[in-house]
Amino acid sequence: MSFLFPVMLAGLAGLGVPAILHLIARQRFPVLPFPSLRFLQQEERTNVFAWKLVDPWQLLLRLLVLLLLVLAMARLHAPWGERAAARNLVVVLDASSSMNLEVEDEGGRRVTLAERARQEARKLLSSIRPPSQCAVLVAGDSLRAVGLQPSPEEALAVLGAPPASPGRGVGIVGAVAAACQRLRGRREIRSQIVVLTDRRASAFGVRSLKDLEAIDAARKKLGSKLEIVMVDLAGSSDENLAITGGRLRGAAVRVGDEAHVVARVVNSSQQEKTASVRLAVGEREEPLIKTVSLGPGGEADVDLTARVDRSARTFAQARLREPDRLPGDDLFRLPLNVADARRILLVDGSREAENEAAGQTSPAVLGGFGQAGQPKSDAARVETVSGAVILRFALNPGRELGLAYGTGITTAAVTPEALSGVPLSQYEIIVLYDVSSLPETLLEDLDGFVRQGRSLLFFASRSCHALKFNRTFAASGPKRSAIAPARLGNEREFEPPLTLLQSGQRHPVLAGFRDPLQGDLFALRFMKARELTGLADGASVLLAAAGDVPLVVEGGLDRGRTVLFSFGLELDQSNFARTRVFPALLWRLVDYLTGQLDHRTPDLLTASTPGVLDVSEPSFALASTLELSSAAARMEATRASEAGRPDVPAPAAAPSMPIALPVSEDRTVWIPPLSPGLYQLHKPQQPGEVGGRVTDARYVAVNPDPAESLMARLDPGELTRLWGDSVRMVHSGEVLDLAPNGFELWPFLVSALVLAYAAEAGSGWWLTARRERQRANE
Amino acid sequence: MPESPGIRFLDPAVLRSIASLELKARLLVEGLYASRHRCPFYGYSVEFVDHREYTPGDEPRTIDWKMLARTERYFVKRFEMESNMNVLCLLDASGSMGYRGQYGTRLGKLEYACTLAAALCYLVYRQQDSPGLVTFDTAIRDFVPSRQGQRHLFTILARLDALAAGGETRLGNVFRTVAQRLTRRGIVVLISDGYGDPDEVIDGVRHLAVRGHDVAFFHLLDSEEVTFPFQALASFQDLETGVQRMSDPLRQRKAYLERFGRFREAIQSGCDACGAEYRFVDTAGPIERVLREYLLYRRKRGR
Incomplete structure (x- = not known):
């Protein structure tokens, strides 16, 4: 037996009061003046402080009345019988997104864990009878509650609403703390918090100190009367394949290139699984399906590609081909910005271009460039291949080699003579490779081209005539200003080859090229380079070699940029084209010049x-x-x-x-x-x-939330560490067995109290009457 | 016009009831003035009483010649002379006389006694006798000797008006003192509850009686002293000594009444033995009836 309100037992101290009163009760008599006391005798006072009880049976009855009152107020409870005792019940429904896992119910029908939780909650609520009281808390995005003392109908109405949270929700710990708050002030033989959950670790990960303290306070106050019951609804259902993350490979996606979406696939099952992943861009699904095998608990990054043909702000979706029992995490969405390709016009002023134009050389040499095992007869040719050719190759090697992916750069090559027939507005960048002079009209066009926000690159290797170059580009004309950012000098040879200046290379284009794995600028060696002098107003050195030798100078012209390279890309000029830095630096330079250096990460x-x-x-x-x-x-x-x-x-x-x-x-x-x-x-x-x-x-x-896709479940030991002996775990079939047995004895105590009180009053009346009779007889 | 002190004790109803009555001396009284009372002195204006044998020295005028003629022996006549009467009221003003019953609105004992004394003094005055007053507790407080005259009556009334109960009772001592101070025989009316040593009380009464005074003892008690009607346990406090005694009336009533009866019998028998007249007065009874019955009784008994 136990007491629901043991503090009331302090009233037992009041049992001493009637006993003391019986011993020390002294009557207070009125004082009557009387002429003479000679005829009166002193009365023997019996009600004085004497260790002798008067009317012991009446005293016992009074003590019995007090005792029964105290026991009734302390709410004595007997755990006998099979009748369910009154209890305070708070049902907490885990409404995190992992509860969308589909399982089979008793009838073999597929239901989600959330629906199963609602069914179990309905069973629990329907079994509640007065004076038991119940409340329902739905732990979804927020904590939704039906207060204590609802009718089961009200509580069931709340359950009817879809509570699922798309994330991990407010957490089970917070919900249990809120449930403990609702149990405050309620005293029954058992205060139960029944949590219907799949016991995923993610739902228990959200814990605040305030919540833990609230639960601890409730445990201390209610002691063994508090019971936190975790009903495991998931059982052994923990198989799940999910796409938990995704990213774009590369900085940006450009028209004509392929978008590479890397999807992270996770197998939370206990068995090996094969995942088939498909990509969709916008509303169009890509035909290619990638398949990957994952061991138990394994993860893999799956590279999905899609060709994009026009610039757009769109989205990509990586989806598992076979939806599993938790379908919410089988799809990963990713915003996709497809930028227009950058169009670069390469004006090749080198002699090789002239020869090629004259049909004296074959462009097929490009096909062999960069390939291993090239024939020796071509090796010497490679050493003298035009830098312009190398440049074209580097800007978009995939396109040049016919590979699947590119850099979003399309190039077109012309000779200086053919430049006048080309509409310049179609291009973002014009590269003048070893171009020494151009007609004034073209210069004016180039001036306007740059001023409109486009860019002009000058490469000056061996074919570039410095004098002509300076007269053409470094000097202003009647209707234009100087275009080149500096004046070109003679070519110099360096022995040993020039290296870059170690410090001060702070141009944003150069950021990230300090790592040997990513590409190290300081691996560059320059054997030949032109002198650059007379920097224009506003021009700056983009790249400098040791000894403050400017190698690349950048200038501005209104809204556009001009960059002058003092070297060519031929392999006898420098090892630039042989380094890992080379293509990346060029692409970065193109991004810089086209204002796309900083790429916004997808939202x-x-x-x-x-x-x-x-x-x-x-x-x-x-x-x-x-x-x-x-x-x-x-x-x-x-x-x-x-x-x-x-x-x-x-x-x-x-x-x-x-x-x-x-x-x-x-x-x-x-x-x-x-x-x-x-x-x-x-x-x-x-x-x-x-x-x-x-x-x-x-x-x-x-x-x-990727954490909801992980089927890792909270260890029972962790629950015990959290909440000690107050927590226990049961399976869904045991939900109706949670009610405690027994009954409160207060109805019997109150009946006995009334009888005892009546007996005490009756005995008091009988004793008084007897006393009166005795006096009258005397 | 301010009321004269003590006038309040002259209850018109009481005076009316005794208007036709007179207080006559039961015994021979010695008055200064010729009045209606028998005087032990023989002289003129006296009433023939009897003969006695002539002895040389008797006045020849007192010789009854008719008796000589009849008997040829010499006899003298003896006569009673009527004189005015001294009436002295001895009023007990001890603490016990201050009692006023718990129930009802009747007079307290002292008030009753003062009213009784005032009525008697007025009666005495009206019949041209000499009223006097002595108030006492353990000793004499006031001694107003018997005199005639209206002014004297008002003096007595003023003393009654100023009277307050207090102190203890010692009747024997007071009676002896009074007896010594009284030079002429008269009527002594004692109004008291008699709470003292009964032997002392009787001894004091006897002191007065043997000196030839016509003593009347009005034994004045409150109805509650007589019947002891109390029910609840109470702590009774003595009005004279202040001593408290817790008592259960229901339990002690019978014993109280027995003891009280014995006390009263002792007083009464003592008075009877020494020739004093004993009158039991319950304050529940109207004063006029008490006085009237007393005066009628005396008239019936008187010679």
């Missing part, structure tokens, strides 16, 4: 987790508020608008969209927790505007 967020996005791009300039909409809704609206149906309502899946997001002073926006999906960040739509131009919107991908 990837985790479900149910807030995030911050940088919105400093020009398209969002001056906007003080942006909007976040469901991408599906906007696409549907755009399609409808294009089809002449502008009034298509937004999909019900995103009823709260669009969300207005104020832009902060540092040009960032705070994104609230979202469900998995694709969203678009855009300027607020004007009335009547539907869909919006794609170029003004940016995709934001929200993917499920």
Whole structure:
């Protein structure tokens, strides 16, 4: 037997009061003045402090009344019988996204763990009878609760609402702490917190000190009456293949090249599994399916490619071909920005170009460049291959070699004589390789070309006539200014070859080229280089050799840039073309000149987790508020608008969209927790505007929490470390066996109390009457 | 016009009830003035009483010649002379006389006694006798000798008005003192509850009686002293000594009444033995009835 309110037993101290009163009760008599006491005798006072009990039976009855009252108030409980005792029950439903795992119920039907949890909760709630009380907490994105003392119907109504969180939710520890708060002040023989969960470690990972202290306080207060029951719904169901992450390989994706999406596939099963992954770009699925075998607990990165034919802001989705029992993590979304290819016009002024143009050499030598095992007869030729050829190869080797991927650069080569027939506006960069002179009209065109924000590269190797070059490019004309950033001098030979200056190479183009594995600038050796003098106003040295010898000079002309290389790419000029740095540096230089050096990382967020996005791009300039909409809704609206149906309502899946997001002073926006999906960040739509131009919107991908895909389950020992003896684990079939047995004895105690009180009152009356009779007789 | 002190004790109802009555001396009284009371002195204006044999020296005028003629022996006549009467009220003003019953609105014992004394003094005054007053507790407080006159009556009333109960009772001592101070025989009316040593009380009464005074003892007690009607346990406090005694009335009532009866019998028998007249007065009874019955009784008994 036990007491539900043991503090009331302190009332037993009051049992001494009647006994003491019986011993020391002294009557207070009125004082009556009387003429003479000669005829009165002193009465023997019996009610004085004497160690003698008066009316012991009445005293016993009074003590019995007090004792029964104290026992009733202390709520004596007897654990006998098979009737379920009253209890306080809080049902906590784990609504994290791992609860979407599909399992089979007793009837063989496939249900999610969340649905099974609701079924078990319904069973529990239906078994509750007064005076037991219950509450329901749904631990999803937030903690939703039905307060204590609902009717089972109210609680079941809450259960009917879909509670699933797309993330790990508020966590089980927080929910148990909230449940402990609801049990405060409630005293029954058992206060139970029944957690219906799959026991995934991720749901228990969210812990705050405040929650742990609240649970600890409840344990101390309720002692053995508190029981935290973990009902394991998942059982042995822990097989899952998931795509837990994704990224783009390379800095950017360009038209004409291939987008490489690397998907991280995880096998959380206990067996080896084969995962088939397919990529979709926009709404188009790629035909290629990649398959990978993963051992138990294994992970792998799967490289998925898709060719992109036009520039667009779109998205890529990596998907497992065979959905498993937890389908929410079988898809990974990734925003994909496909930039236009950079077009470079190479004006080859070298003698080899002239010869080639004259048909005196074969361009087939390019096919052998860079390949191992090239024939010896071509080896000497390789040493003297034109730098322009090397340049073309380096800018887009894949294209030149007919490989699958490229750099997003398309090149076209002309001779200086053919330059006048080429529309310059089609290109972002013009490379003048060993071009010494050009007609003035072309110079004016080049001047205008640069001033419009394009770029001009000069390579000056052996074929470049310095005098002509300076007269043409380093001097201004009647309708133009000087184009070259510096004056070209004579070619010099260096023995030993020049190395780069060790310090001071701070140009952004050069960043990242200090690592021998990535490419080390300091591996460059220059045997020949032209002198560069007379830097133009605003020009700066981009690359310098030891001894402050300028090798590359950069200048500006209005909105455009000009770069002058003092060396060619021929292998007798330097080993530049032989180093790992060479193509990467060139690509970086192209990115720099075309304003694409800094690539924005894709906007990837985790479900149910807030995030911050940088919105400093020009398209969002001056906007003080942006909007976040469901991408599906906007696409549907755009399609409808294009089809002449502008009034298509937004999909019900995103009823709260669009969300207005104020832009902060540092040009960032705070994104609230979202469900998995694709969203678009855009300027607020004007009335009547539907869909919006794609170029003004940016995709934001929200993917499920990868931790929810890991089937790692919380060790029972960890639960015991958290909550000691208060916690125990049961399986779903044992849910209805959790009710304690027994009953409270207070109804019997109160009945006995009433009888004892009546007996005490009756005995008191009888004793008084007897006393009166005695006096009367005397 | 301010009321004269003590006038309040002259209850018109009481005076009315005794208007036709007079207080006559039961015994021979010695008054200064010729009045209606028998005087032990023989002289003129006296009433013939009897003969006695002539002895040489008797006045010849007192010889009854008719008796000589009849008997040829010489006899003298003896006469009683009527004189005014001294009436002295001895009023017990001890603490026990201050008792006023718990129930009812009747007068307290002292008030009752003062009213009784005032009525008697007025009656005496009206019949041209001489009223006097002595108040006492353990000793004499006030001694107003018997005199005639209205002014004297008012003096007595003023003393009654100023009277307050207090002190203990010692009747024997007081009676002896009074007896010594009284030079003429008269009526002594004692109004007291008699709470003292009964032997002392009787001894004191006897002192007065043997000196020839006509003593009347009004034994004045409150109804509650007589019946002891109390029910609840109480601590009874003596009005004279302040001693408290816890008592259960229900348990002690019978014994109380027995002891009280014995006390009263002792007083009464003592008075009877020494020739004093004993009157038991319960304050529950109206004063006029007490006085009227007393005066009628005396008239019936008087010669």
